[in-house]
Amino acid sequence: MGRWSQYDEDEERLPEGMQRIGYDADTQTYTFRDADGTIWESAPGNRYGQLHRANATIPPYGDDTHDATDPLHSTSNKPSTSWRHEMMPLLNWFLLVGLFLLFVFWVIGGTTFTKRVDPVTCKEDSSPYKIKSGDSCWAIAEGHHIPLESLLHENHGLDCDKLAVGGTICIPRV
Structure with a gap:
């Protein structure tokens, strides 16, 4: 287990004006709000790292200037990515491994371990x-x-x- 340091707090790790506002234990995602009121989420299992926008800008709690719609439960206009798009980084790795295996099988299959048989000439009887x-x-x-x-x-x-x-x-x- 690592030791605690003064750099393990949100003020040191998050950009200025960004604050952590929640954690969902089911999805293991942290929720953050920036200075503009935009909600951001972390990747599942990551407390810090690359964040993605969760929804539109909403004002901080206690601000009565927001409208009656509930932006936390609204659908995003961002199209979902397909599994093919998510697996693209692995394509090069699988391609290299496949080519390496083809080369190995070609080398093994190309070398013959059989002994050449000279033509047989039989006697008259x-x-x-x-x-x-x-x-x-x-x-x-x-x-x-x-x-x-x-x-x-x-x-x-x-x-x-x-x-x-x-x-x-x-x-x-x-």
Whole structure:
């Protein structure tokens, strides 16, 4: 909790002729009156800071020169701002974050971690077979009625755990 100083009072913080006349606990706004009698309100939750005009000029209490209308409950001629107008300051921030994320995904997606496969040339006693999705070494060997050891012997360095879809292997003829 901060310490109190002589600059924490309204006389030090408010412009000359401005005085605080009320507080609404529901909206957490402070109400002020300037020397001309114009009513000003603070932003919700702020005691000081930027003020906005609440309504037309009304004389201070005790002055009997005001008219019979109630300016505190009258509607303002000022048009209300839309939520789009209020969110405009965040547009640049969201735009920058979005562009940064697009760049990151582009860099990640543009780099490939797959190893290039050299074209396979099969011997005369074997035929090429193009690997399809879902193929395994055992399924290929069973489908061509050859032992798995023959398939592995014909394709030196074949890693059955990493069969590349679209790649080619050699199937020995029986």
